[in-house]
Amino acid sequence: MTHTNATSTISRRDALRGIAGAACAGVAATHAAAASAKRGTAPLLSIDPTPRHAISPHLYMQFMEPLGVTDSSVEAAWDHSRNDWREDVVEATRDLGPTMLRWGGIYTDFYRWREGVGPRESRPPMQNLQWGGIESNQIGTVEFYDFCTRVGADPLMCVNFESDGRRRFMTAGGKSRVGDAREAADWVSFCNDPDNAERHALGMRSSLPIRYWQIGNETSYDNQGFDFDTAARKTVEFAKAMRERDPSISLIGWGDSGWAPRMADAAGEHLQMLAFHQMFNPDSSENPVLEGERYRRDPDATWRQLMSAWESNDRKIREVRDSLGGRDIALAMTEHHFALPGRDRCDVLSTWAAGVSYARILNNHQRHSDVLRIATAADFCGNRWQVNAVMIPTPRGEGRAYLMPVARVMRLYRRHLGRHAVEVQDTPAGLDVVASRTGNRVFVNVVNTDRDHTLSARAIIGGATITSASAQVIVDDPMVEVSQLNSDQVMQATAKTLATNGEWQFPPASVTAVTVTVDA
Structure with missing residues (x-):
């Protein structure tokens, strides 16, 4: 697995604000993301969608x-x-x-x-x-x-x-x-x-x-x-x-x-x-x-x-x-x-x-x-x-x-685990990524290990065309603590629609489960 350098510098506070807005009105690309997509400078996230070994459903026992x-x-x-x-x-x-x-x-x-x-x-x-x-x-x-x-x-x-x-x-x-x-x-x-x-x-x-x-x-x-x-x-x-x-x-x-x-x-x-x-x-x-x-x-x-x-x-x-x-x-x-x-x-x-x-x-x-x-x-x-x-x-x-x-x-x-593993070939620095597949759906689990900055990625899934992409994202202040007093307010998963051109962003200190539909 090779790593390339990430370029995004969006702060955690801005990212959290963006997620809160997304819960009500969906997620629109930021100006920085749009510029990055236009220039094609986002670091490569490359996935070979060829099914490899079967994955046991019991990894979350x-x-x-x-x-x-x-x-x-x-x-x-x-x-x-x-x-x-x-x-x-x-x-x-x-x-x-x-x-x-x-x-x-x-x-x-x-x-x-x-x-x-x-x-x-x-x-x-x-x-x-x-x-x-x-x-x-x-x-x-x-x-x-x-x-x-x-x-x-x-x-x-x-x-x-x-x-x-x-x-x-x-x-x-x-x-x-x-x-x-x-x-x-x-x-x-x-x-x-x-x-x-x-x-x-x-x-x-x-x-x-x-x-x-x-x-x-x-x-x-x-x-x-x-x-x-x-x-x-x-x-x-x-x-x-x-x-x-x-x-x-x-x-x-x-x-x-x-x-x-x-x-x-x-x-x-x-x-x-x-x-x-x-x-x-x-x-x-x-x-x-x-x-x-x-x-x-x-x-x-x-x-x-x-x-x-x-x-x-x-x-x-x-x-x-x-x-x-x-x-x-x-x-x-x-x-x-x-x-x-x-x-x-x-x-x-x-x-x-x-x-x-x-x-x-x-x-x-x-x-x-x-x-x-x-x-x-x-x-x-x-x-x-x-x-x-x-x-x-x-x-x-x-x-x-x-x-x-x-x-x-x-x-x-x-809830985002495919039946077969697929290989993640290139990963942007700061992201921890694994992927799996069932049929024409590819599941990509992404951890942003940077606590302060949003990281960008340009996803390529072999030679396949991405026909749809969505995500469930959990992002919060890393020092927030859960208890019975706030359990329904903190660390909540939020739905997002992602761009089909593969230009994606991952908020700081976040865990994201991406579901991609491909044409092959």
């Missing part, structure tokens, strides 16, 4: 884990007075539009799925051995599947992989919390077998078909858990037992910390994907500017630091994929978000600057979509942690559930 007293999470999303999901959480999630929801995390190391099915009065509460407090088990397999159905998401289940060998999760209150291969296989049958007697005995005739299942969660992160050889052997054991119940399921094994090539060799014939995680601090270790409230002291330094965060994400993905040495197995980044010191995992994550930073990471995920089949950039929901996609104000009267900055970008990109 969300991850649901009961987090006890640390972040109410699932319990906060449940209305115990109605024995149902909070309506505002369902509504916000539908708006977000995830194509996949994952149940699990470290929680599954001590989760016994049978405790969360059947009559509510007979479901025993359980101690959350990782995050503290008590989980009610009122939200179990059936409720999770129902939520996925309501919001249009494919469910992904993490099984209890014999507590990943971690002794601290193996017992609670004198009772075993270990789930073996038989228990995992029974879970597959309970969900997927139309004739499952255990489910029928509970009065549920219809199956709950779940295709995706993960075996092992962060297994390599704990030297008190399974070593590789044990994990590999047990992965094969679990996979065989689970697939015997339903041969059509897709299984994900654990492959982080250098395990990927060895797990592919030892268990790859039984797996479709290998999972890895990345929770990282994007701050400078020498001169931190993001942690706590520091980001408010120096907006310029905050912006620069956040704009480079995608590089760590890229290194992580390349480390895992390169380690495979060409082995034919896909990857699943089933957990990923920033991990910053500060109140509720750091207030900076409520800023639009963080949203733009995550947009660069999501662009990077798409660049690796030839091997990356599942990815995320947030935890799913909760009432405290600002790494969440959906924030749930509690108690209920404090406001409605709303989308955090990262979720606003995920919502935008999720």
